[in-house]
Amino acid sequence: MASIVDLPPELLDRVCELIPSQATLAKLVRCSHQFYNVAAPHLYQSIELSRINSKDEFRHLELITALLLRKPELGRSVRHLALREGSRRSVEKKKEPLLPEIEQAVRDLAAQTGRLLDPPSTGSEDQAQSEDADQDEVEVEVEVEVEVEDWPQDDAMSDAGSNWSTTDESDSEENPDDVIPTDATDALSLARSSQYFRDAILLALFIPCLTKLTSMDLELLDPTHLRFVQALLRSAVGTEQLFSHVKTVCLGSSMPELRLDLWRDLFTLPSISSIYLHRIYAVRQQTKWGRGPSSRGPFTALSHPNLALRPRSLDITHLELRDCRISPWELKRMLAVPKALKTFIYDIGEEINDVEPSVSISYKSVRDALEQQRDSLEQIWIDYPHDYLFDEWGGAGIATRPIGSFAQYTKLKRFRIASTYLFGFTEDTDIHRLVESLPEQLEELHLTHGDEDEELTAGLQKLIEAKQRGRFAGLKEVKVEISIPWLVSKGRPPLAADHTRANKDIMAELIQRADGLGLKMRMFVNHSQSRTYSPDLRIQFATRGNWGGLARKESKWGFDGEVEWPQRMSNCMKRPDYPEIRIDEQGAINPLRGGGVANIVPPSVPPRPSMVGPVFFLG
Known part of the structure; x- marks a missing residue:
């Protein structure tokens, strides 16, 4: 009976393709020269x-x-x-x-x-290499192929007091x-x-x-x-x-x-x-x-x-910028390169250091850069991270003018955006801006940081009225992220849909009206009242799991979280879970999947850190 080492190399290669463990492949590499020649390429497919x-x-x-x-x-x-x-x-x-x-x-x-x-x-x-040389190489391969393990949660904090601008102690060069x-x-x-x-x-x-x-x-x-x-x-x-x-x-x-x-x-x-x-x-x-x-x-x-960077030169279909800060001129150059971009995600980060010059990123500049891809974009997500304020003040409110209309984006089906970008942060408010910003063929709208805008309820009301008149026929779902304090408070006239009632009662009514039109409206708690504005607190909370605030977890990549990259070393992708809620007939706020209000209301005061980290943001 033939031994396994006598099997054809093609069959051994197929066997190696079915082995998911690098440790197993490393053992095969050391078995024989035949296994080495077949298994080594599989062992090194990922480094x-x-x-x-x-x-x-x-x-x-x-x-x-x-x-x-x-x-x-x-x-x-x-x-x-x-x-x-x-x-x-x-x-x-x-x-x-x-x-x-x-x-x-x-x-x-x-x-x-x-x-x-x-x-x-x-x-x-x-x-003609000698057996000894081959054996040495086999040992090297086994040694260097080390799977990345989970790192201790306090690793980033242990460097908190170090000088991050220098190399390790062995470095004495200029x-x-x-x-x-x-x-x-x-x-x-x-x-x-x-x-x-x-x-x-x-x-x-x-x-x-x-x-x-x-x-x-x-x-x-x-x-x-x-x-x-x-x-x-x-x-x-x-x-x-x-x-x-x-x-x-x-x-x-x-x-x-x-x-x-x-x-x-x-x-x-x-x-x-x-x-x-x-x-x-x-x-x-x-x-x-x-x-x-x-x-x-x-x-x-x-x-x-x-x-x-040559315009329309590459087949880039997905561009995702998480916690990034790209100047308007760089973003315009960047978005000129794809032939037909399908998905664009931009999580606009804050200014966190004094090394770079201060550059204001106006809401409108993002839309202007996207104009180059308006005939192909199907999914757009423009947002700012959980812990940040929208702080693009610029001068005289110019930077915080409304982002502008996406009505001419004829392929856009899914639109996720911070509502402030649509309404703007200006004195000349307009509750019609939400409806005026959307393309007719839109299928899904997701408004983030909705509790930042007084116009939210009135804007949603105008959207429902427009659908009643036959507009936005393909719109099937609207998601809104808000906070519990916003729900239990009243809006201000003349921007709110009804300033005499709590926002939760207005939202319950809007959801019922939308349901009658075949439009599903959903609410998610964004915990904006528990933001961690201090960078050193973010480091503490992101790298240690024993604090008393809301638990945070690594966000997924992609428009629907369908893309997985390993946890970022910086912990910059961590945020609290945003649970879906509903309002019952008695006006009570309940999470959609079990639990109670206590599960969606965080502690009013986050714990203080046991140590002060560096002044720049790591988490």
Whole structure:
């Protein structure tokens, strides 16, 4: 009877495809040379490395890079890459020389004047390699393939008192932003003393090995680690572009105060179709590069921010910006690139640091940028995060004028938006703005932060009246997010539909009228009275689960939460659950799925933190 090792490679390959566990694949790799040749490509289909205080998987980066330089076929098998950094502290500080393969690649890098070389082929496909060499490589593969585990909830807080603008204790070099050694000897010397520079060099050699990547998840505490990768990406003119097969990217920073405009390069990738950005701050037309001594170096031109974004050049259908702050001119350039964008999600973040210039993002500027895609957009979601106030004051209320009408967006079926963007925050109020803003073919409307606007009940009343007259025939559902204090209070004349009754009674009546028209109206409690405006409190609440306020959980991505990316290191995607409620015939407010009012009313005063975190927002 033939043993399993005698089975045809095609059958073994099929078996490996059905194995979900990387640990099992790692064991198969060590069984025999036959299993190694078949299982290793499956083992390396996904590479995920994270760095937190208690676990530093980035320490494997050098071994993986050396292996892929020796065996390019393994690099070609990688389809997904995740690099996620929640702590600057490295568990293992390296001061020894780089591996020989790495040193040679660094010398090749330093010999260039304006571009990085593709990873060299060192004859790794030569079948004459010794058994000992193969066995060593097998052991490396088993060691470096470490699954990302859940990180301790207090990791971010343990760095709260650290100096986030410096590298770890082993780094004594000058700021790498100002010094880029192009001499091989200097580069190798700096790689010994600086974990920062070592990581940057390794990433520049490692990532180009992954020539068949289709998806990436990059969340680095210090995105400037990718500075050389960006230079390589921008220099690949006339050759096969780096990331040329990438279709989906999630890019962000767990500390956006240290910025790199790599987001702009995503809009040049030829195969890209879905882009997910979080905590990206693009508020000026120049980057931090091109200053200091390094501005005369070979990377200056490659890092120039005026990277050409060609209008209508890419098949991007999904663009999602979570807790991002994109200046009007950058947003307009960004939205010019897709040929026919289908879904647009923009969660407009607040200004959180003094590093970037203050730029007001007017409501209208977002709609103006979207005009470039109005003939294709089917889903639009424009919002601001749970803990933020709408604070785009600008001057004389110009920034908070109504966003404008979407009536000409002929493909728009689902519309989710903060009601303040539609009504505006101005003295010249108008309860008709909701109806005037909507396209006739709309099927679903979702108003967030509805309790911020006095015009809400009157606006909804005008919408129901319009449907009674035959308008919005396809509108089947309206969702409204409000707070309990708003429901039990009365509106103010002349904006409210009825200022003599509580809002809950008016909403109950509107829901009943809508139901008679075949329009389902639903309410959700947004807990706006329990917002955490203080950034250091957000850190405390996001990273520790033992506080007395409302529990928070990681939000999903996509219009319906249909897209899953791992929990963000920054905890910026966490928010309380918004339960659906209904109002019974007696006027009582009840959650739709069990529980009572106590389950939807948070403590009036959130607990104070036991320690004060950094002044910037991490959660």
